[in-house]
Amino acid sequence: MRKPNPPATINExxxxxxxxxxxxxxxxxxxxxxxxxxxxxxxxxxxxxxxxYVLGASAGSKPVPDFELLGIELKSLPIGYNGKPLETTYVxxxxxxxxxxxxxxxxxxxxKLNHVLWLPVxxxxxxxxxxxxxxxxxxxxxxxxxxxxLKRDWEEQIELIALGDIEKISxxxxxxxxxxxxxxxxxxxxxxxxxxxxxxxTLPRGFYLKTHFTHSILSQEFMS
DNA sequence: GTTTGATCATTA
DNA sequence: TAATGATCAAAC
Numbered sequence: 320m321r322k323p324n325p326p327a328t329i330n331e332x333x334x335x336x337x338x339x340x341x342x343x344x345x346x347x348x349x350x351x352x353x354x355x356x357x358x359x360x361x362x363x364x365x366x367x368x369x370x371x372y373v374l375g376a377s378a379g380s381k382p383v384p385d386f387e388l389l390g391i392e393l394k395s396l397p398i399g400y401n402g403k404p405l406e407t408t409y410v411x412x413x414x415x416x417x418x419x420x421x422x423x424x425x426x427x428x429x430x431k432l433n434h435v436l437w438l439p440v441x442x443x444x445x446x447x448x449x450x451x452x453x454x455x456x457x458x459x460x461x462x463x464x465x466x467x468x469l470k471r472d473w474e475e476q477i478e479l480i481a482l483g484d485i486e487k488i489s490x491x492x493x494x495x496x497x498x499x500x501x502x503x504x505x506x507x508x509x510x511x512x513x514x515x516x517x518x519x520x521t522l523p524r525g526f527y528l529k530t531h532f533t534h535s536i537l538s539q540e541f542m543s
Numbered sequence: 544g545t546t547t548g549a550t551c552a553t554t555a
Numbered sequence: 556t557a558a559t560g561a562t563c564a565a566a567c
Binding site: 489 | 557558559560561562563564565
């Protein structure tokens with residue numbers, strides 16, 4: 320099969336999502352002649368890249384929603400046999416400089432999470448990457464309560480960064496939204512605001528949704 | 544180096 | 556065993 324075009328409507332997108340529910344990543348990759356990792360899962364981004372391709376998401380690394388026409392972000396969500404998320408969910412890069420004028424409303428986190436297509440994938444560790452089974456995808460927008468939680472965590476941690484206290488931030492902070500390293504390795508560096516307002520070098524960081532938050536989203540969708 | 548896609552693996 | 560810190564690959 321050829322590379323799918325971007326879906327024109329939400330209905331079209333959701334039809335494609337429903338069409339792939341229940342099959343494995345290996346079967347899907349074969350159908351579309353998409354590359355499959357031959358041995359170990361060293362290509363950590365493979366599940367997401369395959370799903371993007373099949374659903375017609377914008378290719379490449381662009382700072383725009385996966386489905387630009389629809390304003391929807393695709394997030395695959397690895398879950399275990401118990402239906403709970405196995406990993407935190409990466410959201411976006413954490414800004415470490417030029418924070419003047421930045422607010423929750425215009426933040427990358429709010430924009431990214433404004434409208435998300437969650438695609439659960441049964442990804443229990445004993446399963447080979449190709450044996451992971453695609454679940455039922457669904458659209459989600461934060462409720463007022465959920466957004467309030469995200470906003471509170473975001474503001475608390477952005478304030479620390481603005482004050483030059485990036486090195487005081489660890490994955491322990493944040494109720495639902497945490498900040499953790501996001502880099503090739505722990506030697507990578509980027510600019511950040513340091514003590515006294517001086518620019519320092521530090522490890523690039525990313526925002527991640529904690530698993531209990533994504534689990535609550537799943538519960539809200541499937542157990543209501 | 545940065546941003547996209549995430550998972551790995553050591554620690555607590 | 557869950558969570559935090561570290562890491563892998565591709566495109567640019």
